[in-house]
Amino acid sequence: MSKYLIITGGSRGIGEKTIAYFQEQGWHTINLSRSPCPLTNVVNIPVDLTDWDKLNEYQSQLSTLIKNPSTISLVHNAAHYERDKVDTLNPQTLKLTLDINVIAAAALNTLLLPIMTQSSSIIYIGSTLGEKAVPNSASYSISKHALIGLMRATCQDLAGKNIHTCCICPGFVDTHLLRDTMEASRLEQLIANKVTAKRLIQPIEIAKTVYFCATNAVINGAVLHSNLGQVAD
């Protein structure tokens, strides 16, 4: 009997560190993203989650890879983040963001739930922007609010199946997603003014939180604030 992590967006950032940490704990790891995870011993399935309607093409490959599982943890981690505003919102940007951040996760659930054993888990990587909004992040914020809704629906609809779920909501994590979308000086200012711990979160800290959630059914249905403390406005 083996334990399997199936994660989206494991090619870098939080996803890559999550794969590394689960491997250290003896789990098999399967990554779904466009580019491969640079670590060894990972099965990479090259997938563009924009094309979520093609995900069922991978069903037989996944069923073949996952042999006699004792536990499966499905981690919805991949995300698209583009700065945009409600008054000039491009519906195509909103659709793309929802496709990758929400609908692909829902589609993967239907694909994998039939093979998920008791004590498995579905972990969603949300954001502080799942429960609040800031200017210039409209599509992303809408998608992360929706992801919390998907997690809550997962909790209710899987009642009695002994598969638990939660949504981890990181604050500012030192990854490409953050650094590619924010000037360094603006980031420094935000850390100084908005984070009580006055530092960035390291991706490994979120990876360890994912592992804790995957292996502790008591958090079923929870939204976990993983942000080093945010300064109250």
Ligand SMILES: NC(=O)c1ccc[n+]([C@@H]2O[C@H](COP(=O)([O-])OP(=O)(O)OC[C@H]3O[C@@H](n4cnc5c(N)ncnc54)[C@H](OP(=O)(O)O)[C@@H]3O)[C@@H](O)[C@H]2O)c1
């Ligand atoms: N960094 C932060 O400050 C922060 C804060 C709050 C929440 N989060 C959340 O944490 C999660 C991980 O983000 P990160 O910071 O680690 O970002 P990252 O380093 O930019 O990694 C994003 C991952 O998503 C994958 N991805 C993006 N578009 C994809 C697509 N169309 N198809 C398949 N995979 C796709 C990328 O893989 P490919 O490019 O290889 O496809 C990459 O592996 C996300 O859900 C993000 O919203 C991050």
